[in-house]
Amino acid sequence: MPDIKLITENLADELIPGIERAAGIYIMTSFVMRSGVQMLAPHLKAAAERGADIKILCGDYLFITQPEGLRALVHIDARIEARLWHSRGASFHPKAYLMDYEQGEGLLIVGSSNLSRSAFRMGVEWNLAMNAEAEPYTFRVALDKFMEHFYDPCTVTLHEESIAVYERDYMAHKQKNPELVRTVTEIEESELMLPHKEPLAADREAATERSTQVLEPRPAQELALAALEKTREEQYDKAMVVMATGLGKTYVAAFFARRYRRVLFVAHREEILQQALRSFQAVMPERSTGLYNGLEKEPAAEHLFASIYTLGMKKHRERFATDHFDLIVVDEFHHAAAKTYQSILAYFRPAFLLGLTATPDRLDGKDVFALCDGNVAFQLHFLEAIQRQWLSPFRYYGVYDQTDYSAITWLGSRYDEEELLRAQLRDELAEQVFEAWRKHKQTRTIAFCSSIRQANFLASYFLRQGVSCISLHSRTTEMGRTEAIERLTQGRLDVIFTVDLFNEGVDIPAVDTLLFARPTESLTIFTQQIGRGLRLHPGKTCCTIIDLIGNYRNADMKLGLLDMNPTDLGAKKQTAFRLPVLPAGCELNVDVEVIDLLEELARKKQPRKEKLRQAYLEVKHELGRRPSYLELHLHGRAVSREYVQEFRSYVGFLAWAEELSAKESAAYLRYEAWLKEVESTVMAKSYKMTVLLYMLERGPADWMQPITPREAAAFFHTFYMEKEFRKRIDFSDGETSRLWTFDESKVAKLIAGMPMSKWSGSSKGLVAFEDQVFRLNIDVLPEDAQLLHAWTREICLYRLHVHFERRSAERE
Numbered sequence: 001m002p003d004i005k006l007i008t009e010n011l012a013d014e015l016i017p018g019i020e021r022a023a024g025i026y027i028m029t030s031f032v033m034r035s036g037v038q039m040l041a042p043h044l045k046a047a048a049e050r051g052a053d054i055k056i057l058c059g060d061y062l063f064i065t066q067p068e069g070l071r072a073l074v075h076i077d078a079r080i081e082a083r084l085w086h087s088r089g090a091s092f093h094p095k096a097y098l099m100d101y102e103q104g105e106g107l108l109i110v111g112s113s114n115l116s117r118s119a120f121r122m123g124v125e126w127n128l129a130m131n132a133e134a135e136p137y138t139f140r141v142a143l144d145k146f147m148e149h150f151y152d153p154c155t156v157t158l159h160e161e162s163i164a165v166y167e168r169d170y171m172a173h174k175q176k177n178p179e180l181v182r183t184v185t186e187i188e189e190s191e192l193m194l195p196h197k198e199p200l201a202a203d204r205e206a207a208t209e210r211s212t213q214v215l216e217p218r219p220a221q222e223l224a225l226a227a228l229e230k231t232r233e234e235q236y237d238k239a240m241v242v243m244a245t246g247l248g249k250t251y252v253a254a255f256f257a258r259r260y261r262r263v264l265f266v267a268h269r270e271e272i273l274q275q276a277l278r279s280f281q282a283v284m285p286e287r288s289t290g291l292y293n294g295l296e297k298e299p300a301a302e303h304l305f306a307s308i309y310t311l312g313m314k315k316h317r318e319r320f321a322t323d324h325f326d327l328i329v330v331d332e333f334h335h336a337a338a339k340t341y342q343s344i345l346a347y348f349r350p351a352f353l354l355g356l357t358a359t360p361d362r363l364d365g366k367d368v369f370a371l372c373d374g375n376v377a378f379q380l381h382f383l384e385a386i387q388r389q390w391l392s393p394f395r396y397y398g399v400y401d402q403t404d405y406s407a408i409t410w411l412g413s414r415y416d417e418e419e420l421l422r423a424q425l426r427d428e429l430a431e432q433v434f435e436a437w438r439k440h441k442q443t444r445t446i447a448f449c450s451s452i453r454q455a456n457f458l459a460s461y462f463l464r465q466g467v468s469c470i471s472l473h474s475r476t477t478e479m480g481r482t483e484a485i486e487r488l489t490q491g492r493l494d495v496i497f498t499v500d501l502f503n504e505g506v507d508i509p510a511v512d513t514l515l516f517a518r519p520t521e522s523l524t525i526f527t528q529q530i531g532r533g534l535r536l537h538p539g540k541t542c543c544t545i546i547d548l549i550g551n552y553r554n555a556d557m558k559l560g561l562l563d564m565n566p567t568d569l570g571a572k573k574q575t576a577f578r579l580p581v582l583p584a585g586c587e588l589n590v591d592v593e594v595i596d597l598l599e600e601l602a603r604k605k606q607p608r609k610e611k612l613r614q615a616y617l618e619v620k621h622e623l624g625r626r627p628s629y630l631e632l633h634l635h636g637r638a639v640s641r642e643y644v645q646e647f648r649s650y651v652g653f654l655a656w657a658e659e660l661s662a663k664e665s666a667a668y669l670r671y672e673a674w675l676k677e678v679e680s681t682v683m684a685k686s687y688k689m690t691v692l693l694y695m696l697e698r699g700p701a702d703w704m705q706p707i708t709p710r711e712a713a714a715f716f717h718t719f720y721m722e723k724e725f726r727k728r729i730d731f732s733d734g735e736t737s738r739l740w741t742f743d744e745s746k747v748a749k750l751i752a753g754m755p756m757s758k759w760s761g762s763s764k765g766l767v768a769f770e771d772q773v774f775r776l777n778i779d780v781l782p783e784d785a786q787l788l789h790a791w792t793r794e795i796c797l798y799r800l801h802v803h804f805e806r807r808s809a810e811r812e
Helices: 014-022 034-049 065-076 116-122 134-148 160-176 186-191 218-235 250-260 270-283 334-346 367-373 382-387 417-424 428-439 452-464 483-492 523-531 555-562 592-603 608-621 629-635 641-647 652-658 663-681 688-695 709-721 723-729 745-763 782-811
Strands: 004-007 026-030 053-059 079-085 093-104 105-111 127-131 155-157 238-243 263-267 289-292 303-309 326-331 350-359 376-380 392-402 443-447 467-470 495-498 513-516 543-549 588-590 765-769 773-776
Touching: 004 443, 004 641, 014 034, 014 093, 014 105, 014 116, 026 134, 034 053, 034 065, 053 065, 053 134, 065 079, 079 376, 093 134, 093 467, 105 134, 116 773, 155 608, 186 417, 218 238, 218 250, 218 376, 238 250, 250 270, 250 326, 250 350, 250 443, 270 289, 270 303, 382 523, 392 428, 392 592, 392 663, 417 452, 428 452, 428 513, 428 543, 452 467, 452 495, 467 555, 483 495, 495 641, 513 523, 543 555, 588 592, 608 629, 608 641, 608 652, 629 782, 641 652, 652 663, 652 782, 663 782, 688 709, 688 745, 688 782, 709 723, 709 745, 723 782
Parallel strands: 026 053, 053 079, 238 350, 238 376, 263 303, 263 326, 289 303, 326 350, 392 543, 392 588, 443 495, 443 513, 467 495, 513 543
Antiparallel strands: 004 127, 026 093, 079 155, 093 105, 105 127, 765 773
């Protein structure tokens, strides 16, 4: 094939040979039809079987993609990763096919053809094909941009759960619009487009400057480093550090990294990589640093700063030996990219894994905690940092928003885009926003909006009032992000209206006013956005927060983020609404109408059982299957102990939620007492579950067989001695510390006296220990053996994890 070729017919004749040759196959199309999937399926399956990395991204724009096409796609081969882009009414029109042959060879096809038989064979289509050798730079950019889009927060993994949700919306849209396809106007293309990642603003030369100043940790960083040192002494090999924005968590990683030779720092934004690179250089100017992203690859650097989108490709991570890095630092990542992070961490074997996050509460999911096995070495909430005068105090104004959000369709995790815009793009609401800002503002404002159209609309209104402002997003042409930040800092701009550009990775310490002109859909993002205004800065005495509060979802929860004494989320009954207790130096000013609204919302709170069901369904939807008990704890937003409080056991919850099959439901009723016993038996130490785990490890056929203390002794001893944190928490008192050197008789005596005898005496006959024989008194039908084994093992692993997680937190 020539270097560049125009293809006007039979695109499949170019695609199929490329698929058959490629080591990496990356497809991004607006629409997917079953006919197109069926055409490529045998070739994609063969590629997957030979180990090719295959990723396919399609969209829900205009609901033209066929649900049956999506099902055909996910059924080709489990090794193919497929995702769906939620367009939310904005244009999503890419048609790109990338075939990576490695060694610098490859094929890029971009044009008009979606994934359908007519586009591949019969339709009038124009596509331009380019060999990677002809334009290596363009090909690398295409690969990198594909990965950014593939793991964008707008995407979800395709599986039966997500396809069912799409099919529901597809059928509803089809009923409203029988013709299915409407004209996409030029206005829609320019105004409804959601923001994408901006080109890298940071100057590469600035990133390589070497500081001659000797840096020392600040007080908050010293605390974090001391906690990390303690966790290393306890022989943890994974840990999470949670520090509010503005406290320098990246510098914590840099100071901690001084003890390691080869370090990998992974993040999802180029700005974060550049900032981290500069921080590490400032701490260790003698070490070599390098980037590993779509455009630059410096694998020999001692400290490597890698884009998740690049290192997520199999061919790139396999350039390194699995033990190449001594320390891996994972910066806070998008929920959508969790699978790619996990693939990287499953491949590499560092001596230590350090996770960083600025979001202290498990609000939207616990993936960052799951990465580090729940070991949070250090946690410093922004409220505590304000109390210690390490961050700026705030002055909060809760302004009543009369918009009736209950009339706007809720789509599971967000409001319907078009309905929300109709409510927002009104002059009377813009006037209310402007008057609230004019009354309470200071000097430099970031205003957070729901969409580009709302940001443009409010910026236009403010400009007409004589305010120097700009709507800043990926399609802003009159000013780049760097220039806008400089003008705001210098006082030449009063307000920057944005959607999500400043959620993370950008520092503007001079900002002293935050304006929230959007409903809070994500409490995590709200926390991140508050952090944009809390950095200390000369002449800045406080941060003003102007927040429009209406009857939208989470409105009754957001003030809890400002509360030094939050209500216990595990409380059986939620208390009535109360104003939060603030750190010293902070103020709260809330309209009377807002207080009335929040009191009403508190009275109408969703019952806890329904909240637990919703939290469970969110995890099930993300995983595409029923989550295990431990997965629900690690990834769900609800406090897992609430499932036991409400339903006595996780399986009991599944029965109530009608998530069990008829066979499973019958089995649950037969063994309900046993499952509740495993869930609720008192555990001062983890010994009961360790003995039970030994039994379970023998497999479904043999786990019910009686055991003696001597039989369990070796497993029991190894379980505590192989991990330092287990040993220190549950095997280091006066008696057990003498058992660090294995003595079967003494360990067996401990097991007989502690878990076996005590459990036998408290289990109401379900567990027995007589004549040095430990047995479970449960009559199990042969057809139930495997199921009961699986359920018991889920509970056992959950309880062990939560026990050590809780005890570790108590030791902090």
